[in-house]
Amino acid sequence: MQRDRVGLGWRPELAAGIFAALDNIDLLEVVGDNYLEASRRQRLALKVLSREVPLHIHSIDLGMAGSGEVSTKRIDRLARLIHEVEPEAWSEHLAFVRAGGLEIGHLAAAPRNQASVEGAAKNLKKASRIVGSAPLMENIATLLEPPCSSLSEQAWISQITNASECGILLDLHNLYANAVNFSFDPIQFLEEIPIERVGCIHIAGGKWITPPDGGKQYLLDDHLHEVTDPVYELLSEVAARAPQPLTVILERDGAYPPMNVLLCELERARIALAAGRRRTPEIQQVQAHAG
Amino acid sequence: MQDDVERLLAQLFVNESLRERFYLDPMQVARQYDLSPAECEAIAKIPQADLRRAARSYERKRNSKPMLTNLARLGRWMSRIFAAMK
Numbered sequence: 588m589q590r591d592r593v594g595l596g597w598r599p600e601l602a603a604g605i606f607a608a609l610d611n612i613d614l615l616e617v618v619g620d621n622y623l624e625a626s627r628r629q630r631l632a633l634k635v636l637s638r639e640v641p642l643h644i645h646s647i648d649l650g651m652a653g654s655g656e657v658s659t660k661r662i663d664r665l666a667r668l669i670h671e672v673e674p675e676a677w678s679e680h681l682a683f684v685r686a687g688g689l690e691i692g693h694l695a696a697a698p699r700n701q702a703s704v705e706g707a708a709k710n711l712k713k714a715s716r717i718v719g720s721a722p723l724m725e726n727i728a729t730l731l732e733p734p735c736s737s738l739s740e741q742a743w744i745s746q747i748t749n750a751s752e753c754g755i756l757l758d759l760h761n762l763y764a765n766a767v768n769f770s771f772d773p774i775q776f777l778e779e780i781p782i783e784r785v786g787c788i789h790i791a792g793g794k795w796i797t798p799p800d801g802g803k804q805y806l807l808d809d810h811l812h813e814v815t816d817p818v819y820e821l822l823s824e825v826a827a828r829a830p831q832p833l834t835v836i837l838e839r840d841g842a843y844p845p846m847n848v849l850l851c852e853l854e855r856a857r858i859a860l861a862a863g864r865r866r867t868p869e870i871q872q873v874q875a876h877a878g
Numbered sequence: 879m880q881d882d883v884e885r886l887l888a889q890l891f892v893n894e895s896l897r898e899r900f901y902l903d904p905m906q907v908a909r910q911y912d913l914s915p916a917e918c919e920a921i922a923k924i925p926q927a928d929l930r931r932a933a934r935s936y937e938r939k940r941n942s943k944p945m946l947t948n949l950a951r952l953g954r955w956m957s958r959i960f961a962a963m964k
Contacts, residue, residue, distance in 0.1 A: 654880040687885035689892055692940030695932075702880040730932040734920040735883050802927055807935070 589832040591860045593853045596645075596838045597636075604846030611850055614641040616836045619677070620648050623664045633672045642674040643787065643836070649714065651724065652697040652747075653683030657710040659717070666718045676786060678723040678756045679714070681707065681744065696729035699736040699743035708750035715753070723754040723786040728761035728808035732769055740765070741779040754786035759821045760814070760838075764793055764806040773821055782829050790814050790822060790856060791838040810840035814852050819859040826863025827870045833860060879912065886911040886921060890929060891936045901926050 594614035595605065605612060615636070622633060636642060646665055649657050669677055682694035697703045715721040726744060738746070748755055757780075766773040792812030797804050814837065826833060835856050839849065886908065889896050900907045904922035913921065 654884055683884055683888075686881065686888035689885075689888040690940075691888050691891050692936045695887065695891065695936070698880060698883055700880070706880065730935055731924065731928045734887075734924055735880075735917050796931075798927065798931070800927075805931070 591826070591833045591835070591857070591864075592641075593835045593856045593860070594641075594837070595849065595853065596836055596840075598839065598843070600843050601839075601846070601849070604849070608846055608850055609640055611853065612640065614643065614675070614834065614836070616643040616645050616678075616838075617672075617674075619644040619646045619665055619668055622668055622672075630668065630671050637672050637674055642672065643834075644669055644672065644674045644677040646677065646679045646722070647694070648684060649679050649710075650682065650684040651679050651710045651714065651722075652681045652703055652707040653686060653710070654697075654702060654706040655683075655686065657713060659713075662714050662717045669718055669720075676723060677718065677720065678725060678787065680725045680727050681747065682727045694727045696727060696731065696733040698733045699738045699740060701737070704738075704743065704746045704750060707747045711747070711751035711753050715751070721751070721753045723756040724748065724751075725756035725758050725789065726761050726765075727758070728764045730768070730805065730807075739779070741776045744780055748781060748784055754784050755780065756787045756789065757785045757825065758789035758791070759818050759825070760789065760791040760793060760808055760810075763817050763821060764808045768805045774824055777821070777824055777828060782825065783831060785825065785829055785831070785833065788822065788825060788833060788835045789838050790818050790835060790852075792818075810838050811842040813844070813848070814855070819855055822856060822859040823863035823866070826860045827866040828863075835860065879914075882912045883917055883921065886913070890924075891933050892940075894933075897929065897933060900929075 592613035594612050594616065595601070597605065597615045597617045605615065617633065622630060625633075649661055649665070651657055680694050681697075683697045684691055684694060697707075711721065711724070724747065726740065744755065747753070762773050762776060765771070766776065791808065791810045792814050793806050793808045793810070794812055795804050796807050822835065837849065837852055837856065890900060896907065904924070905918055908918040908921040
């Protein structure tokens with residue numbers, strides 16, 4: 588039987604520490620965009636890495652949830668990398684990154700409505716066909732509630748995953764940041780998504796920002812800080828509800844602490860998962876009583 | 879139409895002068911993008927503070943891309959070393 592696993596986002600700055608600590612890292616996640624222009628030899632190195640440790644390839648730039656058709660050329664490039672490296676899984680974001688020929692520069696929340704459900708499902712089917720496997724799709728953090736939305740985020744995600752047969756990459760810091768910034772209950776979010784389709788989980792840290800005008804504080808998902816207690820608590824809540832083995836990836840994009848600090852975060856994630864698993868009977872009882 | 883809404887959002891995220899005009903008269907800007915009355919109204923309700931902070935965040939991301947490219951180069955270099963060790 589498969590067990591829960593905890594791994595780390597591959598970052599060049601962490602390479603030496605990762606190699607030294609591979610016994611404590613169950614898997615790695617590589618940002619595919621950084622290797623699209625890489626030479627054959629460099630891709631071979633990535634393949635060697637994938638033989639050492641299970642690997643996920645994480646893509647950022649496709650813009651799957653945009654209403655426009657995702658570029659065949661972009662998917663082809665990613666597909667070539669995936670075919671060469673043979674990762675265990677690949678993932679993208681439920682976001683748009685360009686529109687009207689303009690590059691936004693990062694992930695933007697698409698209006699959550701029927702049109703974007705259909706657009707995303709179409710793009711995901713196309714990408715799955717070209718790559719040969721369906722991606723796990725990640726919920727994003729947003730600083731702006733997408734206008735022209737008629738669906739909650741959880742309903743939107745559920746409809747896209749149902750229409751596309753994709754799994755979910757559940758980013759718990761994105762969920763937590765959206766929940767505190769836009770005042771909703773993250774547990775209810777977990778109750779309303781098809782949790783059995785969560786194929787991977789991201790955990791990360793962020794920073795509270797006070798606007799210069801003294802307005803309401805908000806949480807920025809910057810991946811530059813340690814994972815905080817509410818995120819571990821959400822991880823426990825997922826573990827208590829999910830029937831399948833879970834795969835957790837710690838994302839850190841800068842201000843790197845010593846490797847032992849990151850390894851402690853991985854250990855805390857394992858503890859949170861185990862604590863959640865112990866609560867499964869209790870949650871099942873509550874759900875049976877409610878439903 | 880959804881693609882017009884996304885086109886306007888993308889413009890608002892990257893085009894500072896359009897953003898300034900939007901703060902002064904959101905409906906007037908929204909009407910220039912072939913949106914339905916309901917879409918215009920929804921766009922016009924975007925809180926200025928949220929749009930400002932989102933635009934600032936995207937600008938930072940765009941500016942950091944050359945640095946990320948250099949980090950990727952370093953990553954490839956480390957991978958080569960690893961491959962040579964095998």
